[in-house]
Amino acid sequence: xxxxxxxxxxxxxxxxxxxxxFSTAAANGNDLVIxxxxxxxxxxxxxxxxxPANSLSLEMNExxxxxxxxxxxxxKIQSVILSSSNPKIFSAGLDVSExxxxxxxxxxxxxxxxxxxxxxLYGSRLAVVAAIQGHxxxxxxxxxxxxxYRIMSSGDIGGEGGxxxxxxxxxxxxxxxxxxxxxxxxxxxQLLVRTIGFRQAELALAMGxxxxxxRALSIGLVDAIESEQHxxxxxxxxxxxxxxPSISKDQASNPLMQKAFxxxxxxxxxxPHARVASKxxxxxxxxxxxxxxxxxxxxxxxGFVTQEAVQKNLIAYVEAMKSKSKKK
Ligand SMILES: CCCCCCCC/C=C\C=C\CC(=O)SCCNC(=O)CCNC(=O)[C@H](O)C(C)(C)COP(=O)(O)OP(=O)(O)OC[C@H]1O[C@@H](n2cnc3c(N)ncnc32)[C@H](O)[C@@H]1OP(=O)(O)O
Numbered sequence: 235x236x237x238x239x240x241x242x243x244x245x246x247x248x249x250x251x252x253x254x255x256f257s258t259a260a261a262n263g264n265d266l267v268i269x270x271x272x273x274x275x276x277x278x279x280x281x282x283x284x285x286p287a288n289s290l291s292l293e294m295n296e297x298x299x300x301x302x303x304x305x306x307x308x309x310k311i312q313s314v315i316l317s318s319s320n321p322k323i324f325s326a327g328l329d330v331s332e333x334x335x336x337x338x339x340x341x342x343x344x345x346x347x348x349x350x351x352x353x354x355l356y357g358s359r360l361a362v363v364a365a366i367q368g369h370x371x372x373x374x375x376x377x378x379x380x381x382x383y384r385i386m387s388s389g390d391i392g393g394e395g396g397x398x399x400x401x402x403x404x405x406x407x408x409x410x411x412x413x414x415x416x417x418x419x420x421x422x423x424q425l426l427v428r429t430i431g432f433r434q435a436e437l438a439l440a441m442g443x444x445x446x447x448x449r450a451l452s453i454g455l456v457d458a459i460e461s462e463q464h465x466x467x468x469x470x471x472x473x474x475x476x477x478x479p480s481i482s483k484d485q486a487s488n489p490l491m492q493k494a495f496x497x498x499x500x501x502x503x504x505x506p507h508a509r510v511a512s513k514x515x516x517x518x519x520x521x522x523x524x525x526x527x528x529x530x531x532x533x534x535x536x537g538f539v540t541q542e543a544v545q546k547n548l549i550a551y552v553e554a555m556k557s558k559s560k561k562k
Contacts, residue, residue, distance in 0.1 A: 276310055281317050322367070327373035334549055342532050356520070361504075362382050382501070389403050390463065407447075416548070462490050
C-alpha cells in the first residue's frame with residue numbers, strides 16, 4: 235500500500251518494501267528535486283529537476299538542502315547520488331536572474347541559501363557521489379566539488395545534427411565566473427584550490443576555464459569519466475532501476491549512472507563512523523571558517539553584485555545568453 239504524506243515543502247510517497255520516494259515541491263507545484271531512498275542498500279538518489287538548466291535559485295538551494303537533510307535523518311542511509319534530470323546539464327550554476335537587478339531583501343536571503351547549501355553538502359554525514367552527465371559551469375562546478383566523488387560523462391552521448399556531420403556533445407566543468415565579469419566567491423575559489431591544487435586553480439580562476447572531461451580528469455577536478463553509451467539490457471545492475479525516479483528510468487543502462495551507483499554502494503559499505511570522522515579531518519576547519527565569516531561574506535557579495543559596473547556586465551551576459559538560446 236502506498237501512503238502519501240503531504241507537508242508544505244515535502245511530499246513523501248512511501249512505496250513498496252524498503253523504498254521511499256519524496257519530492258520537494260516548488261511554488262508552482264513542479265518538483266525541483268526528486269529523492270528516492272533504498273534502505274536495504276543504504277543508498278539514496280537526489281535528482282535535480284529545475285528546467286531548463288537546473289540553475290540555483292533561492293528555492294532550488296532550499297529544496298536541495300531540505301532533501302539532503304531528510305535523507306541524512308534516516309540512519310539506514312549512508313550515501314547519495316546527486317544527479318540531474320537533464321542529460322546535458324548537471325547545473326548551469328546560479329540562476330542569473332537572482333543576480334540581475336536584485337530585490338534588496340531577497341539578495342541576502344538568496345546568498346544565505348547558497349552558503350547553507352555549501353555547509354550542508356560539503357559537511358554532510360552522507361558520502362555524496364556526483365553523477366555529472368552534462369555541463370557544470372560556475373556554481374554547477376561548486377556543487378560537484380562539494381561532493382565526495384565526481385564521475386563525469388565523457389560526452390560521447392549520441393550527438394546533434396545527424397548523419398556524418400554529427401556534432402559531438404562535450405560537457406564542460408569549471409569556475410568560469412571571470413568570463414562573466416565577476417569573481418568566484420572566495421570560498422568557492424578555495425574549494426577549487428583544495429580540489430585541484432594551488433597553481434592549477436590560480437590559472438583556472440584567472441582564465442575562467444571550463445574543462446572538457448579528459449582535462450578535468452587529468453587535473454583531478456573529477457575522479458572518473460565514463461561513456462554514456464547505454465549498454466544492453468542485460469547489463470542493468472540490480473537496485474539501480476528501483477532507485478531512479480520515474481522521469482529518469484531510461485538511465486538504468488547508462489554506464490555513468492551504473493558507475494555512480496557502484497561507487498555509492500562502495501561508500502555505503504565503509505564503517506560510517508570512520509568514514510564521517512575522516513571526512514571531518516579534511517573539511518571541518520573550512521566549514522568553521524565559512525560559519526565564522528558568513529555575515530561578512532553576505533555583505534561582500536551584496537555589495538559586489540549591486541555595483542553598477544557588475545550589473546552592466548551581468549545584464550550584457552544574460553542578454554547574450556538569451557539571444558544564443560533564441561537562435562537555436
Ligand atoms: C570582495 C569579494 C566579493 C566576492 C563576491 C563574489 C560574487 C560572486 C557572484 C556570483 C557568483 C556566481 C556564480 C555563478 O554560478 S553565475 C552563473 C554562471 N553560469 C553560467 O555562466 C552558465 C550559463 N549557461 C550556459 O553556459 C549554458 O546554458 C550551458 C549550461 C552550457 C548549457 O548550454 P545549452 O545546452 O546550449 O543551453 P542554453 O544555453 O540554450 O540554455 C538553456 C536555457 O537555460 C537558461 N539558462 C542557462 N544558464 C542559466 C543560468 N545560469 N541561470 C538562468 N538561466 C539559465 C538559458 O537562458 C536557456 O533558457 P531559455 O531556453 O528559456 O532561453
